[in-house]
Amino acid sequence: MELTRLFLDRIQRLNGRLNAFITVDEERSLAQALVADQRRARGDAGPLTGIPVAHKDIFCTKGMRTTCGSRMLADFASPYDAHVIERFNAAGAVLLGKTNMDEFAMGSSNETSHFGPVRNPWDAARVPGGSSGGSAAAVAARMAPAATGTDTGGSIRQPAALTGVSGLKPTYGLVSRYGMIAFASSLDQGGPIGKSAADLALLMNAMAGFDARDSTSLERSPEDYGRELNLDLAGLRIGLPKEYFAEGVDAEVLACVREAVRWFESQGAKTAEITLPNTGLAVPVYYVIAPAEASSNLSRFDGVRYGHRASGYSDLGDMYRRTRAEGFGTEVKRRILIGTYVLSHGYYDAYYLQAQKVRRLIAQDFAAAFARCDLIVGPTAPSTAFALGAKSDDPVQMYLNDIFTIPAPLAGLPGLSIPCGFDGKGLPVGLQIMGNHFAEAKMLGAAHRYQQATDWHLRVPREAPL
Amino acid sequence: MSLTPDQVQRIAHLARIAVSPEEARGVTERLNQVLGLIDQLQAVDTRGIEPMAHALDSELAVRQRLRPDAVTEPDRRADYQRVAPAVENGLYLVPKVIE
Numbered sequence: 001m002e003l004t005r006l007f008l009d010r011i012q013r014l015n016g017r018l019n020a021f022i023t024v025d026e027e028r029s030l031a032q033a034l035v036a037d038q039r040r041a042r043g044d045a046g047p048l049t050g051i052p053v054a055h056k057d058i059f060c061t062k063g064m065r066t067t068c069g070s071r072m073l074a075d076f077a078s079p080y081d082a083h084v085i086e087r088f089n090a091a092g093a094v095l096l097g098k099t100n101m102d103e104f105a106m107g108s109s110n111e112t113s114h115f116g117p118v119r120n121p122w123d124a125a126r127v128p129g130g131s132s133g134g135s136a137a138a139v140a141a142r143m144a145p146a147a148t149g150t151d152t153g154g155s156i157r158q159p160a161a162l163t164g165v166s167g168l169k170p171t172y173g174l175v176s177r178y179g180m181i182a183f184a185s186s187l188d189q190g191g192p193i194g195k196s197a198a199d200l201a202l203l204m205n206a207m208a209g210f211d212a213r214d215s216t217s218l219e220r221s222p223e224d225y226g227r228e229l230n231l232d233l234a235g236l237r238i239g240l241p242k243e244y245f246a247e248g249v250d251a252e253v254l255a256c257v258r259e260a261v262r263w264f265e266s267q268g269a270k271t272a273e274i275t276l277p278n279t280g281l282a283v284p285v286y287y288v289i290a291p292a293e294a295s296s297n298l299s300r301f302d303g304v305r306y307g308h309r310a311s312g313y314s315d316l317g318d319m320y321r322r323t324r325a326e327g328f329g330t331e332v333k334r335r336i337l338i339g340t341y342v343l344s345h346g347y348y349d350a351y352y353l354q355a356q357k358v359r360r361l362i363a364q365d366f367a368a369a370f371a372r373c374d375l376i377v378g379p380t381a382p383s384t385a386f387a388l389g390a391k392s393d394d395p396v397q398m399y400l401n402d403i404f405t406i407p408a409p410l411a412g413l414p415g416l417s418i419p420c421g422f423d424g425k426g427l428p429v430g431l432q433i434m435g436n437h438f439a440e441a442k443m444l445g446a447a448h449r450y451q452q453a454t455d456w457h458l459r460v461p462r463e464a465p466l
Numbered sequence: 467m468s469l470t471p472d473q474v475q476r477i478a479h480l481a482r483i484a485v486s487p488e489e490a491r492g493v494t495e496r497l498n499q500v501l502g503l504i505d506q507l508q509a510v511d512t513r514g515i516e517p518m519a520h521a522l523d524s525e526l527a528v529r530q531r532l533r534p535d536a537v538t539e540p541d542r543r544a545d546y547q548r549v550a551p552a553v554e555n556g557l558y559l560v561p562k563v564i565e
Contacts, residue, residue, distance in 0.1 A: 304551070306549045337497060338500055344477070356518050
């Protein structure tokens with residue numbers, strides 16, 4: 001209870017400025033904390049019993065508002081819990097609140113939220129990244145010790161990088177999508193955001209696991225994601241894709257990443273330049289496939305069964321059109337329109353099928369690379385946090401910010417981001433570590449070893465002093 | 467290729483989203499920016515490449531699970547109707563479709 005109170009107090013103190021949380025229910029949190037204390041007293045506690053966790057507002061929570069950052073669901077109280085929420089409940093974790101996010105997880109800056117932008121704890125005039133920007137900012141500002149996020153094209157790793165925290169996007173299929181509001185189902189994957197790789201391992205142990213209610217959930221025996229935290233780096237083969245160290249990436253970002261690479265080399269890791277030749281096509285592929293899937297997934301929001309319904313309309317068709325025009329924000333509507341277009345008669349082959357073929361080329365790039373190396377390392381994002389409003393008027397500039405995080409989910413691969421330094425403005429830089437399918441334990445091990453030798457992940461943001 | 471505001475209205479109709487005539491110009495402009503980005507795919511030679519529909523449909527060849535064709539869900543109609551905008555006698559209410 002003491003721990004939960006501590007974080008609830010910090011939320012109360014800081015959320016007015018940072019806007020990281022959409023919903024906080026103190027009574028509910030404290031009641032869960034009390035139950036956790038009783039479990040501890042009985043000697044029935046696990047590693048997460050009593051630990052407060054903030055959840056991205058994309059995970060359905062029974063009887064509690066689940067908005068997905070949208071006006072469409074602004075008053076939606078879910079009738080059931082997401083599988084991820086059930087898992088944290090079973091572990092005895094305390095639900096600290098629901099975090100702000102880009103609307104329906106569509107965005108890289110948290111500016112598309114119906115509930116207003118989240119501000120970066122390192123500089124409140126800048127974005128925290130997105131779409132899991134509320135979760136990342138909450139962990140960075142110590143408003144929560146840990147949080148959940150979802151990643152479709154970088155929505156865990158990019159905000160983790162921009163706010164100086166650690167975030168893992170697992171292999172597709174490890175974390176159940178049941179009760180996680182769908183954006184692009186062949187890409188969406190839940191994952192943890194925390195202060196350190198060791199924390200991510202603990203959170204993954206709770207989050208991951210088979211769930212028959214998600215048809216793409218993988219039937220695998222449970223594993224301890226922390227089993228390789230003391231990974232021996234000697235002889236570890238690290239690939240450095242030349243496309244990730246190219247022109248267009250901020251020089252200060254590259255300097256921090258290169259410094260981290262040198263540290264791995266000093267520990268005996270063997271680095272080699274590799275090539276992922278189709279990297280430049282990942283963003284165009286993504287902006288066909290993700291909107292196509294979104295246009296289908298979001299067709300369920302029609303004002304009939306749940307969510308917003310327009311107040312004035314002439315007939316059923318008019319009700320659908322007005323409800324969706326009012327309930328969705330600009331970026332969500334844009335992506336639904338793109339998706340509808342690329343799936344429409346006469347364009348399906350040229351856009352959608354072609355994108356699926358290029359998606360395979362990107363997956364093949366990774367397969368060839370992982371025949372030669374154990375991990376792939378590079379920058380998470382091409383720049384540090386940008387100013388609020390800087391890219392909100394130009395969708396293509398915004399989309400290109402995800403150039404290094406989009407390839408992994410297209411191939412179903414895991415990726416993580418950890419802090420590896422600061423630029424001249426004092427903004428955190430993220431180091432991305434990608435691995436082959438199911439290589440999470442090894443990736444977390446490499447990240448943990450790095451975090452034992454560095455203190456970037458322990459720095460305190462200036463907008464949220466201790 | 468580039469869309470006209472009329473074509474955008476047609477797409478908006480398919481997506482069941484109202485786009486007002488005042489909005490149409492701006493929406494068209496932004497959509498054309500995005501189409502400029504994704505048109506890069508047209509130049510890629512993909513002859514002989516199979517489309518990839520599933521995230522793990524690469525090296526792993528994960529197969530989709532099947533379950534016995536039996537009812538697994540309990541009746542939770544009341545819970546689900548509680549969050550609906552308009553219901554009556556267990557039915558969802560919508561504007562009259564057939565006169």
